[in-house]
Amino acid sequence: MQSAILRARLESxxxxxxxxxxxDVERRVLESVPTGIAPLDALTGGxxxxxxxxxxxxxxxxxxxxMISILSEATARDEVCALVDGNNAFDPxxxxxxxxxxxxxxxxxCRKLDQVLKTTDLLLQGGGFGRVVMDLTDLPLSxxxxxxxxxxxxxQRTIERTPTVLVVMSPESIVKSAAAxxxxxxxxxxxxxxxxxxxNSNIEIVRSQRSRPxxxxxxxxxxxxxxx
Amino acid sequence: MFACIYIPxxxxxxxxxxVHCAKMFSPRAENTSAGTVVFDIEGLxxxxxxxxxxxxxxxxxxxxxxxxxxxxxxxxxxxxICAARGFGGITVxxxxxxxxxxxxxxLSVLSPSPEILETLERWGIRTLGAFAKLxxxxxxxxxxxxxxxxxKLARGxxxxxxxxxxxxxxxxxxxxxxxxxxxxxxxxxxxxxxxDGICTRLRSRNLAxxxxxxxxGTYVRVLNLPLPVRNPKILTKLLILDLEAHPPGVExxxxxxxxxxxxxxxxxxxLFVPLSPEPEKLELTLARVKAVVGEENVGSAEILxxxxxxxxxxxxxxxxxxxxxxxxxxxxxxxxLRQFRPPFEATVQLRNGLxxxxxxxxxxGPIATASGPWHTSGDWWRPTMWDREEWxxxxxxxxxxxxxxxxxxxxxxxxxxx
Numbered sequence: 001m002q003s004a005i006l007r008a009r010l011e012s013x014x015x016x017x018x019x020x021x022x023x024d025v026e027r028r029v030l031e032s033v034p035t036g037i038a039p040l041d042a043l044t045g046g047x048x049x050x051x052x053x054x055x056x057x058x059x060x061x062x063x064x065x066x067m068i069s070i071l072s073e074a075t076a077r078d079e080v081c082a083l084v085d086g087n088n089a090f091d092p093x094x095x096x097x098x099x100x101x102x103x104x105x106x107x108x109x110c111r112k113l114d115q116v117l118k119t120t121d122l123l124l125q126g127g128g129f130g131r132v133v134m135d136l137t138d139l140p141l142s143x144x145x146x147x148x149x150x151x152x153x154x155x156q157r158t159i160e161r162t163p164t165v166l167v168v169m170s171p172e173s174i175v176k177s178a179a180a181x182x183x184x185x186x187x188x189x190x191x192x193x194x195x196x197x198x199x200n201s202n203i204e205i206v207r208s209q210r211s212r213p214x215x216x217x218x219x220x221x222x223x224x225x226x227x228x
Numbered sequence: 229m230f231a232c233i234y235i236p237x238x239x240x241x242x243x244x245x246x247v248h249c250a251k252m253f254s255p256r257a258e259n260t261s262a263g264t265v266v267f268d269i270e271g272l273x274x275x276x277x278x279x280x281x282x283x284x285x286x287x288x289x290x291x292x293x294x295x296x297x298x299x300x301x302x303x304x305x306x307x308x309i310c311a312a313r314g315f316g317g318i319t320v321x322x323x324x325x326x327x328x329x330x331x332x333x334x335l336s337v338l339s340p341s342p343e344i345l346e347t348l349e350r351w352g353i354r355t356l357g358a359f360a361k362l363x364x365x366x367x368x369x370x371x372x373x374x375x376x377x378x379x380k381l382a383r384g385x386x387x388x389x390x391x392x393x394x395x396x397x398x399x400x401x402x403x404x405x406x407x408x409x410x411x412x413x414x415x416x417x418x419x420x421x422x423x424d425g426i427c428t429r430l431r432s433r434n435l436a437x438x439x440x441x442x443x444x445g446t447y448v449r450v451l452n453l454p455l456p457v458r459n460p461k462i463l464t465k466l467l468i469l470d471l472e473a474h475p476p477g478v479e480x481x482x483x484x485x486x487x488x489x490x491x492x493x494x495x496x497x498x499l500f501v502p503l504s505p506e507p508e509k510l511e512l513t514l515a516r517v518k519a520v521v522g523e524e525n526v527g528s529a530e531i532l533x534x535x536x537x538x539x540x541x542x543x544x545x546x547x548x549x550x551x552x553x554x555x556x557x558x559x560x561x562x563x564x565l566r567q568f569r570p571p572f573e574a575t576v577q578l579r580n581g582l583x584x585x586x587x588x589x590x591x592x593g594p595i596a597t598a599s600g601p602w603h604t605s606g607d608w609w610r611p612t613m614w615d616r617e618e619w620x621x622x623x624x625x626x627x628x629x630x631x632x633x634x635x636x637x638x639x640x641x642x643x644x645x646x
Contacts, residue, residue: 037561058626060646064646065561069561089566089568089569091538091564094563106545107527108525110521110525119517119520119521122513123513126505129503137566138566187625190627192597192622196645198563222562224562
């Protein structure tokens, strides 16, 4: 009640000089781009442009497959993408087999966390990339946790009025409230015959700036054709 | 009116001196052939006097350079050339008198082809006057197009336009310093000023540059750009980033910058063009990223045409211009492999030839499922040969690719399926 009164007084004092001084600057409708994973797009409505999307989960949960799918979808639409690879783990062969146009993908191979942060900053400042993927999955957890929240908000501010999508891949949720969409991935069973056929991945919405759907998770089957 | 300077059997230096001599009188000078330079002297009377005075002054200039040249003035370039080649010293042919004055000159002044010269000599024709008397239609029938051209020249009736010699444009700036520079930072201001001037000159000729040569005394760097640029700020920043990555390591007393000119990029933009970085800005961003992670770690991957595992190379990244709508891929998705580079050495326990337990880089435990072996080998004739048996395994709710190196007799973890 106190805050409502304070707000009314402020608005009347500032009058016509500033319209709506204590409301959000802009309630933008976030444009979305598809991930290439149809069930996930149906669940989330796609990845919001001008915002951060985070995928996190343990090894073999399908994070890299989601990343490859996002890049494949973007490069198929002639957009130029960048991958800031935290530990030089990207496999171009399986990415190309999954449909990523490698000549539209800028691959930056880093070895240290500060290189990842500086490079991401430069790429976002430079602008013009459809997707910038920041892959932190293989970096030590203690290092990843040490990234200050201010860095994420800086990234978010840099891209918020641009069509760039910043995708962060991490072992655990680190972007917190700076992310527009946070997705947890988990492996839910593998499919073996005499060889590895695929795996089931569970993708759950942890945080979304959009209205939360009735169902908060989706199960995706990832086959092994492109790696064998 | 045209003047011609001629020296028989001129060397390269002598010819260059002739061109320079002609350029002192007129910017419209034609580099006709070795030892022959023709230039336009129309309208120079107010500056240098009558045509005979101009011819005398030209001969004097040539003499000052140590050259004894024949100088001829005529109403057309070809008549001037014939006169300079045929008469010694200074010759002035007034308009309308060319045919009469040239008639006693030998055919060699026309520089005909050996076949035509031989034919004319067989006919008993040895002077321009004799050749000019032949009917043009018959000359055309017997000697063809070249014969007609020579016939016109023999009558002193050349009408071709002059083809002026244009010096190749060079965009160079040089700064001599009073004191040595040992750090890169002060160079920023010097390079900025020099490139500003070069880019202004480039812009005035509607040109840009795709190659910049920087000489710091004996230290030389060449900056190759994927597309022509004429923004001095971008060029300065790129040169400074390049110098930071490759420091000169010498004291700098002299700075020379040369921009190789190129036609500027013309882009038709559109409303529905997909998102891509501006090429000039991208080049700067890439240079900055290279300064952070190293040049070899930035680019786009190119898969090599081999079955060797993890075979790729990094090539320079540039925005691709060709576009085309491709079907978006929304089918079933595939597992991706994350590579361990270099692979982790692993300890593997086998039972009946199947891996049962593994330990590597913080991962250890029983293998729940294993699929393999997939045997691959190649390049046996090279030192980089490989021979291995690959397995897909499930350990502690994660899927890995491991392999047994047959030659090393060791196990390695190559990557994780994710």
